[in-house]
Amino acid sequence: MAKANLMDYEKAISLFEVVIGLEVHVELNTKTKMFCGCRNEFGEEPNTNVCPVCIGLPGSLPTVNKKAVESSISIGLALGCQIAPTGRFARKNYFYPDLAKNFQTSQYDEPIAFAGALDVEVPSGKVFTVQIERAHMEEDAGKLTHVGGATGRIQGAEYSLVDYNRAGVPLVEIVTKPVFGAGAEAPELAAAYVRSIREIVRALGVSDARMERGNVRCDANVSLRPIGQEKLGTRTETKNVNSLRSIERAVRYEIQRQAQILADGGTIIQETRHWHEDKGSTSSGRPKSDADDYRYFPEPDLVPVMPSNELIESLRAKLPENPADKRKRLAGEWGFAEMEFRDVVNAGLLDFIEEAVAAGAKPQAARKWYSGEIARIANSEDKDVSELNITPAQVAELANLVDAGKINDRIARTVLAEVLAGKGSPEEIVKAQGLEVVSDDGALIAAIDEALAKQPDVLEKIREGKLQAAGAVIGAVMQAMKGQADAARVRELVLERANQS
Amino acid sequence: MSEITPDLVRHLANLARIDLTDAELLRFTEQLSVIVDSVAKISNIVDENTPATSHPIPLNNVFREDEIRPSLTQADALSGAPDSAQGRFKVAAILDEE
Amino acid sequence: MTELIKKTASELIELMHSGEVSSVEITQAHLDQISKVDSQIHSFLVVNAESALATAKDVDARRKAGEVLPMLAGLPIAVKDNLTTVDAPTTAGSKILEGWIPPYDATVVTKLRNQLMPILGKTNLDEFAMGSSTEFSAYGPSKNPWDISRTPGGSGGGSSSVISSFQAPLAIGSDTGGSIRFPAAVTGTVGIKPTYGAISRYGLIALASSLDQIGPVARNVLDAAYLQDVIAGHDPFDSTSLPDSLGSMVEAAKAGSLAGKRFGLIKQLSGEGFQQGVRNRFAEAIKLITDAGGEIVEVDCPSFEYAIDAYYLILPAEASSNLAKFDSVRFGMRVTPEGNPTIEKVMSATREAGFGPEVKRRIILGTYALSAGSFDKFYGAAQKVRTLIQRDFANAFSKADVLISPTAPTTAFKFGEKVADPLAMYLNDIATIPANLAGLPGISVPIGLADEDQLPVGIQFLAPSYKDGLLYEVGAALESTLEGIWGKRMIDFAPKLEVN
Numbered sequence A: 001m002a003k004a005n006l007m008d009y010e011k012a013i014s015l016f017e018v019v020i021g022l023e024v025h026v027e028l029n030t031k032t033k034m035f036c037g038c039r040n041e042f043g044e045e046p047n048t049n050v051c052p053v054c055i056g057l058p059g060s061l062p063t064v065n066k067k068a069v070e071s072s073i074s075i076g077l078a079l080g081c082q083i084a085p086t087g088r089f090a091r092k093n094y095f096y097p098d099l100a101k102n103f104q105t106s107q108y109d110e111p112i113a114f115a116g117a118l119d120v121e122v123p124s125g126k127v128f129t130v131q132i133e134r135a136h137m138e139e140d141a142g143k144l145t146h147v148g149g150a151t152g153r154i155q156g157a158e159y160s161l162v163d164y165n166r167a168g169v170p171l172v173e174i175v176t177k178p179v180f181g182a183g184a185e186a187p188e189l190a191a192a193y194v195r196s197i198r199e200i201v202r203a204l205g206v207s208d209a210r211m212e213r214g215n216v217r218c219d220a221n222v223s224l225r226p227i228g229q230e231k232l233g234t235r236t237e238t239k240n241v242n243s244l245r246s247i248e249r250a251v252r253y254e255i256q257r258q259a260q261i262l263a264d265g266g267t268i269i270q271e272t273r274h275w276h277e278d279k280g281s282t283s284s285g286r287p288k289s290d291a292d293d294y295r296y297f298p299e300p301d302l303v304p305v306m307p308s309n310e311l312i313e314s315l316r317a318k319l320p321e322n323p324a325d326k327r328k329r330l331a332g333e334w335g336f337a338e339m340e341f342r343d344v345v346n347a348g349l350l351d352f353i354e355e356a357v358a359a360g361a362k363p364q365a366a367r368k369w370y371s372g373e374i375a376r377i378a379n380s381e382d383k384d385v386s387e388l389n390i391t392p393a394q395v396a397e398l399a400n401l402v403d404a405g406k407i408n409d410r411i412a413r414t415v416l417a418e419v420l421a422g423k424g425s426p427e428e429i430v431k432a433q434g435l436e437v438v439s440d441d442g443a444l445i446a447a448i449d450e451a452l453a454k455q456p457d458v459l460e461k462i463r464e465g466k467l468q469a470a471g472a473v474i475g476a477v478m479q480a481m482k483g484q485a486d487a488a489r490v491r492e493l494v495l496e497r498a499n500q501s
Numbered sequence B: 001m002s003e004i005t006p007d008l009v010r011h012l013a014n015l016a017r018i019d020l021t022d023a024e025l026l027r028f029t030e031q032l033s034v035i036v037d038s039v040a041k042i043s044n045i046v047d048e049n050t051p052a053t054s055h056p057i058p059l060n061n062v063f064r065e066d067e068i069r070p071s072l073t074q075a076d077a078l079s080g081a082p083d084s085a086q087g088r089f090k091v092a093a094i095l096d097e098e
Numbered sequence C: 001m002t003e004l005i006k007k008t009a010s011e012l013i014e015l016m017h018s019g020e021v022s023s024v025e026i027t028q029a030h031l032d033q034i035s036k037v038d039s040q041i042h043s044f045l046v047v048n049a050e051s052a053l054a055t056a057k058d059v060d061a062r063r064k065a066g067e068v069l070p071m072l073a074g075l076p077i078a079v080k081d082n083l084t085t086v087d088a089p090t091t092a093g094s095k096i097l098e099g100w101i102p103p104y105d106a107t108v109v110t111k112l113r114n115q116l117m118p119i120l121g122k123t124n125l126d127e128f129a130m131g132s133s134t135e136f137s138a139y140g141p142s143k144n145p146w147d148i149s150r151t152p153g154g155s156g157g158g159s160s161s162v163i164s165s166f167q168a169p170l171a172i173g174s175d176t177g178g179s180i181r182f183p184a185a186v187t188g189t190v191g192i193k194p195t196y197g198a199i200s201r202y203g204l205i206a207l208a209s210s211l212d213q214i215g216p217v218a219r220n221v222l223d224a225a226y227l228q229d230v231i232a233g234h235d236p237f238d239s240t241s242l243p244d245s246l247g248s249m250v251e252a253a254k255a256g257s258l259a260g261k262r263f264g265l266i267k268q269l270s271g272e273g274f275q276q277g278v279r280n281r282f283a284e285a286i287k288l289i290t291d292a293g294g295e296i297v298e299v300d301c302p303s304f305e306y307a308i309d310a311y312y313l314i315l316p317a318e319a320s321s322n323l324a325k326f327d328s329v330r331f332g333m334r335v336t337p338e339g340n341p342t343i344e345k346v347m348s349a350t351r352e353a354g355f356g357p358e359v360k361r362r363i364i365l366g367t368y369a370l371s372a373g374s375f376d377k378f379y380g381a382a383q384k385v386r387t388l389i390q391r392d393f394a395n396a397f398s399k400a401d402v403l404i405s406p407t408a409p410t411t412a413f414k415f416g417e418k419v420a421d422p423l424a425m426y427l428n429d430i431a432t433i434p435a436n437l438a439g440l441p442g443i444s445v446p447i448g449l450a451d452e453d454q455l456p457v458g459i460q461f462l463a464p465s466y467k468d469g470l471l472y473e474v475g476a477a478l479e480s481t482l483e484g485i486w487g488k489r490m491i492d493f494a495p496k497l498e499v500n
């Protein structure tokens, strides 16, 4: 497939207004599925977390998971939504082998939450208010594996295999209204919005919110209209965008692709497009057509959900601090410079630092470790920080070892590598490998005397005021101590010795 | 006068994944025309003020606690499947090779 | 002593409790009758002699050991083949499910097993319960024991004929628009559709979820009451099942009385357009009711005129969605066309070959009723008609305690008579459908034979939702009045089947 012609981004923005719309699917971390008591656990032996309900056997009937409903209400409330006094499930009918009943039990015209808004800060510091159209409950589909053909992709496969372990896992689908006015920052806004949703559901504790595992998935709608035009342009829906970075890239790509087509006098086809992380481009999927007649109707096997005011208010009372407020509070408490704080937020490190601070780290030290070392390592390994094998508590432990002077920065970096390699906690590693700084003056003085014996003129030079001469001795001592000495203390001792004589 | 045409019946059969023969297509077109003409009168006796009844007995808020129940074994889950492999249901390719 | 198979369920329960007869004897007697007559009647799709006898033996041993057993322990029963059973194939009368053995039991089946009732086998039905004659069963029709050139009604013709040919004392049916009551009427048996939600639908292969209801089929009202009492009750696996018990139907049947009650004669179903013999028997029943101290009032239900239309939109719509799961992926038949077909082509070929014409016709109609352009005009309007029908009922029940009509416009019809004309077939359900649309309970009780063909006629009583007990009360009272007049039971008028 030839790569599409792309218009220069700045030029595209100067010619067109960008309108985006985002559909985010959040997988809830309930113990059981949405409509049956099977374990909500993914990645186990295929077709072992299944029952007559979630593989759609004849005669089976769904039953609604109470916790999933409560989690959905909490999400709605956290997004500033109204909660529907009566919500209903509906059937969305279409045939696909990962859909056990060949209809998805979802919500249609009566979603549980609607009409919310979320303030989202983009990297420039600008804040956009994204209007939330609705948040509704539905069920996930099973997992298809395509066998045969060259790439394991659906095209050219010989046959496919279906595992229904994920079928029926509870999802909340959050749909925005069209978002106008972000201009050149639309791609960043899209990513920042999804990051905010992730922060919210994680803070609520209703989802593991790990994008790399598909707990949070985003479909991005993009359309362009010539600046000044009232009528909305035709949109495309890019699916399969499953990291913050790809959301930004995919939206940017669609803007450039559509702009070029429009500038060339072409028309945009309303279609589903697929994002390819490897190529950094989208490709055409199935065109939307009249055949997409989902024949929605109220699910006759389930009765309406009518949350009481008491329930809604009790869930509202349990809402965690809103992420924007929390950020304001933490910025004050931690005393970071404005740029430092924004970098932390943009890098998605806020939660980690917060946890490390809660575990006893000093805020600046936690920031230094996360933004400096850990984010860099994650980047170089193309991973999310959450995927690295180190907990915020371990980072706090590491930072505190340095603070207490037990290890120096250089040793600390070695310890970090060992922690990431799964060798244990920082304290365990320091102890096991004898990495603690030698602060016993006796051992240091012996090493200093040995070094001075080899460089007898050093003390004289120091006494003459050439303090830098101490460096040679310090270097020799550090070498002799294999780096496990506090260089400042060695310097002090050398100077003391010079003054004594 | 009926709105039921062979093309419409074919479209509906496609939506419903039924591969009708030509003879069935014609027969169903005829029979559905008669039925649809007969039932269509109901839209005249209701209006936007008539509430719809989707459930005959009005219940609400029927929930299940979030508690794990035993699942089927993989063997039982696959027991009725026409074809399976590697613990999964096996189906024909989803897309045509182009 | 009369033959065991001629006794009622209540009599058999007594005999077992007093130790006069064993469950094995009762079960074996019915299995013998099955081997004698079912080759003619074709009530059963599968007979489970071995497991039925095993249950019977277990019951006898436990009773001998002095164990306190459930009320119906040891009493054999037949189950309509749209209920899942782990030990017998479940087909719903369709080729597409041929040979499928479900990995789970329907809740009702679990309750029968908990009662220690030997399950004799699975009874025939129109494919997926779509029909009024069993002529749409993929496995051939069942015959009416009163006249084997006629249908035993449908969709539950297997269950109605099993009772009327003495192959089982009790049977389970399901009623979406009359599939228990209509077959009961044309076979001289008793059939009840309880209040929607009174009996769990879990494990019932869905036809139209908002209309389907499981119920008892029996030889008399008290027998049916025994069965309803053990299969009813809230089920956490069915979100539409009623939270509270409706009380004891056996007590209601035993307290049977007509006196002092107001019986609402439904103007729209008072017999016009009904067969003359049906009208005659119905008129006599009304007279008996007034003689017994019941009051007859006329009630007007103008929306009933649209009930069949609404029903034939709601049912196909829900069915088109319920039957989408029959796609050859997880269970059932698979047809793979030549070449390298895609899954879409495999599904379409399977559903073309696996479904019969009536099922395909209704799926396509239902797909149309739900599709974007016609939803409001068809499915949406039908749901609104449902509201009008409920209002008519509410109004009628403000004037009467129970509503009455003939159960069906005609007696049993001949094979082939209506099969080519869907609309004619649909008209059989004119009196039974409103109860399903409104969710309320109905019973059909035999009231004699039509003069012109000497075939059974039934009366239908309808009660407000939750008041199933009222149906048993009036049904049992009318039944005993009639038996007093006849000097025998309705079923004893049945011609003797020729045994091969």
Ligand SMILES: [Mg+2]
Pocket (backbone or CB within 6 Å): A106, A138, A173
């Ligand atoms: Mg959705």
Ligand SMILES: [Zn+2]
Pocket (backbone or CB within 6 Å): A033, A036, A037, A038, A049, A050, A051, A052, A053, A054, A055, A168
């Ligand atoms: Zn399940």
